[in-house]
Amino acid sequence: MEVGMSPVVVIGAGPQGLAAAAHLLERGLEPLVLESGENAASAVAEWGHVRLFSPWPELTDAAARRLLEPTGWTAPATGFPTGAQWIDGYLAPLAEQLGSRVRYGNRVIGVGRTGRDLSVDEGRAEQSFTVHVQNAHGEERIEASAVIDASGTWRNPSPAGADGLPALGEREAQDADVVQYRIPNGDDTAALAGKHVVVVGSGHSAATAVNTLAGIVEREPSTRVSWVLRRDAVGNTFGGGAADELPERGLLGQRAKQAVQRGHVQLVTGFRTERVSVDGMTAVLTAEDGRMLTPADRVFVLTGFRPDPSFLSEVRLDLDVRLQAPARIAAEVDPNLHSCGSVRATGAADLAHPEPGFYIVGAKSYGRAPTFLALTGFEQVRSVVAELAGDREAAERVDLVLPDTGVCGGSGVFDAPEGNGNAGSCCAPSPQLIQLGTAPTSR
Structure with missing residues (x-):
């Protein structure tokens, strides 16, 4: 599909959101990045002391590099940065280069279609999106030709409670x-x-x-x-x-x-x-x-994170019932089924929803699955933006092979006895389980 005259709204100025904006500009489309924090990659800043296990060459997007290089910026070539170094060495310069196309302190509270609530079919796809934001001036409504949700999952951590709800107390x-x-x-x-x-x-x-x-x-x-x-x-x-x-x-x-x-x-x-x-x-x-x-x-x-779909109640989504990830990729990333090396790269066709022009990318696209890599997100936004620009051939092309995790076997039966922890896995042979000492459990 080709988008119209309104900007493409990107939710979140994190690694994937900023990369999406760079790809949109390169394709001649106008991005508008809405970030709830006061700075670029504000979520990354909250774990800025943590060192990433991906090396620098896997932490920068190709279109973003092409946007930055004319300014004299040089892509870091070696090493494993902390979150803070990732911001300083790449994400903050990228946001600065995007300038006023990134709006800070704008929290998205709703996405819908102009004049159409969730239940209305007639003329729905022809209507622009409406994006409602809360900022220092109150509430604002922005029209968008397409919406890319790159809001991530960082601020929605899973609780300690084993039933998925906060434990009592x-x-x-x-x-x-x-x-x-x-x-x-x-x-x-x-x-x-x-x-x-x-x-x-x-x-x-x-x-x-x-x-x-x-x-x-x-x-x-x-x-x-x-x-x-x-x-x-x-x-x-x-x-x-x-x-x-x-x-x-x-x-x-x-x-x-x-x-x-x-x-x-x-x-x-x-x-x-x-x-x-x-x-x-x-x-x-x-x-x-x-x-x-x-x-x-x-x-x-530290039990993982989960997506926040609350502001998408008026968008027609196709999400897996277990992971809350787009249904087409759920089986690929579902830890209940397997973790056989890497999952395949995902693109626009995998991330599409019944709402034309709406995509979830980045960590949020994996729902509750924990295996997301920055490389995956960069490939996602490249494909999605190509689709929005009408370049179907580029959208369908796969430009990425993900690194293997070295782990073969799914999570297996939840209460599997020793030696059978990967029963039902897609892989063979299952690795031998290791039982180690346990801590004292009495008061």
């Missing part, structure tokens, strides 16, 4: 600042030394937190770290190791494994949090089976 513990949904940083060293710290979660964020906390244990051995997994078996928590085509991603899991083996971190498996009880400045986690952890001075809940 979790909100109170959050208000008391005992429960936090972030990765600890160097500033936490003094505050956490000698304390009992709990990490809930099994993904890359949890492994990063565990590695940071293990460093505190090395400096102050009286510090205790408990790593809480919902599953009964460790499975592929430690990743693909040397088989991972992103070496830093492989090392991340292996470092966490070493921290457990050295006794710096105690692993607690099969613990599905039901309650978080606040007692002064500590919290006690209770599992659905009645087990209780010893009181924790700090709980870092």
Whole structure:
């Protein structure tokens, strides 16, 4: 499809949103990027202390590079930047080059079609989009020829509760600042030394937190770290190791494994949090089976993120019922089914919805799946913008091969016995599971 005279609204000035704007400009289309924060990549800034496991060449988009290079900017060629370095070395200069096409402090609160609510069919596709935003001046309505939602998932973390809802008392513990949904940083060293710290979660964020906390244990051995997994078996928590085509991603899991083996971190498996009880400045986690952890001075809940579809209630979406990802890509990214190396690259055809001209890209396009890479998003926006510009051939072309994770096998049966944690996987053979020591669970 070819868009009309109104701008293409891009929701979010993060890595994929800014890349989408660069591609739109290169195609002769006018972007308008709406960012709720006060600066570009404001979500990335919140984890600016974390080092990415993707190298610099995989963290910049081709169209963005072509937009920046005439200014004298040079693409970083080597190394693994932190989030803050990613902003300083690439994202902030890109946003600056886009200038007034990026509006900050504009939170999108709704997207619809001019004169048509969700139920109306007649003439729907011919109408422009309406994008409602909240900013310092109040509420504003913007017309758009197309909408690319690159708002991400960062500000919608999943809770500790094993049923997908906040555990009983979790909100109170959050208000008391005992429960936090972030990765600890160097500033936490003094505050956490000698304390009992709990990490809930099994993904890359949890492994990063565990590695940071293990460093505190090395400096102050009286510090205790408990790593809480919902599953009964460790499975592929430690990743693909040397088989991972992103070496830093492989090392991340292996470092966490070493921290457990050295006794710096105690692993607690099969613990599905039901309650978080606040007692002064500590919290006690209770599992659905009645087990209780010893009181924790700090709980870092790193159980993943989920998309926010609330402002899209008037857009016709085709989302998978489990992952809340576009239905056409859900099977590719669903951790219930497999994690056999990488997933294939996704483009406009995969990301299309029943609402013509509307696309979800970036981390939000993977819904609740945790395997998104920046490279994936750059390929997504390249294809989507080509489709919006009417270049079907470019939209259908695949310009990307994703790196293998080195992990073969799905998450398997939730309560799988040891040795059968990947039953029903799409891959064979299944890796052998590793059972490690568990932390004390009585008060």
